[in-house]
Amino acid sequence: MPPMQRRIPRWAYAVGVVVALAAGGLAVWLIWGGAPEDVSNPDAEFTAPAETPTPAKRKPKDFVWPIFGYTPDRSKYFPTRIDPPFRRVWRHRADSLLEFPPVLAGKTLYFVTNKGTTVALNAETGKTRWRRSVGTLSAASPAWDDGRLFVVTLDGQITALRADNGRVVWKKDIPSRTESSPYVRDGRVYFGSEDGTVYAVRAKNGRTIWTYSASGAVKAALAFSDGKLYFGAYGGGAYAIRASDGKEVWSTSTAGLSLGRSGNFYSTPAVAFGRVYMGNTDGRVYSFTASSGQTAWTKSTGSYVYSGPAAAPVRGRGPTVFIGSYTGRFYALDARSGAERWSFQSPGRISGAVSVIGRVVYFANLETRETHGLDVRTGGEVYRHDGGGFAPPISDGKRLFLTGYATLLRLDPRKGDGKRKRGRQKRKTAAG
DSSP states (O other): OOOOOOOOOHHHHHHHHHHHHHHHHHHHIIIIITOOOOOBOTTSOOOOOSSOOOOOOOOGGGOEEOSTTSSTTOOOEEOOOOOSOEEEEEEEEOSSOOOSOOEEETTEEEEEOTTSEEEEEETTTOOEEEEEEOOSOOOSOOEEETTEEEEEETTTEEEEEETTTOOEEEEEEOSSOOOOOOEEETTEEEEEOTTSEEEEEETTTOOEEEEEEOSSOOOSOOEEETTEEEEEOTTSEEEEEETTTOOEEEEEEOOOSGGGOOOOOOSOOEEETTEEEEEOTTSEEEEEETTTOOEEEEEEOSSOOOOOOEEEEETTTEEEEEEEOTTSEEEEEETTTOOEEEEEEOSSOOOSOOEEETTEEEEEETTTTEEEEEETTTOOEEEEESOOSSOOOEEOSSOEEEEOSSEEEEEEESHHHHHHHHHHHHHHHHHO
16 A cells, blocks of 8 residues: 655645746856846957948859858858849758758858768759768868868768769868868868867868867858958867967956856857958857957847858948847847847747848848848848748849748749839830
8 A cells, every 4th residue: 555645735836836927037047147247349450441441243153152151251241133023943951950051162062961961063964973971970061172072070070072973072080079061161171179279281182280179069161251260169268379489479258147157159250341240159249350259249138049140241231240049139230330220029039040132131030930031221021932941042133032930942033024024014005
């Protein structure tokens, strides 16, 4: 016979609820409530662009979008003349989640799925040219350079493939997992890893040239500008090191949480206007001077900032930083001061990076898995696609390649269709 169970009085339940609520409130305060105020150093070094560049006409046959973020500084800005609305030309379904966007060389798109499958697609037709498994888990964009593709995986490997057929050129095991989208320059491949090691390896054979040890995991991609590599790490460290030999130029740490604690940098930095911009899980966006690492400003958002920012000159507005927060709010910030220019409330959490393509800034939200396109000047929504989650689109200047949750689409502007329709209507009217 089981022992008699003692009856718990109702007041004990009430006390338990009060204790639980108090503990929850204390936890929230420890993370956010006691955090220091935002920083503002308006006189910090800043380089304003002379003028907003005029977008150049692109020829898709010889166009290259070689790395995540398009340019070495990972500013995620592509000046072009392509605007919504769009029409879908083709749709490719991947074997799993696409957490990062593809790269593009000539008429071929290259991407890596969450299952570690590297795929080459014909950008014109969406047909698969080749596919190869390089691991079991991946969360990074590949890098294209000189006919080769470089892929990192969370299995602790970096692999070089021939871009034309996907054959393995070399494969290198590293002691830690990596999801740091690689960057290739002057015969070297640069990337970070979860044990805090940053690598420079030879593009031709994978041999290590130098390593640098950060204070925490380096999850994001490295940004390159003026001979230096910029990145953030878990534990709140931000760094600039020389690309030539891996020597430290500067390092700094954050204390954006209460009790002097630091959050983590997962955000891929954008280097522009003499500054380095990154988001942190302490809920803030950071602006550091590129030359010395001085904190120029911080902007609190109220929740984690995993998103990789874009930095772009905006006609009529000036240098602007675009970034999203886990609150679902998307911001356009003055690149010099951090002042809010406009904001947009999306339906859910924003985790992935941002891209500015022409006059539109794009991002995706996790809740409804939609991709949003906003006017860079006003924040008005000019495009929304029922597909997305993490990755922003890329472009060759003629069309948009949009990454859905597990799909890749080619979208062409509708302007041509409209002209043809108007032409047919005029001919019908004349014939009538």
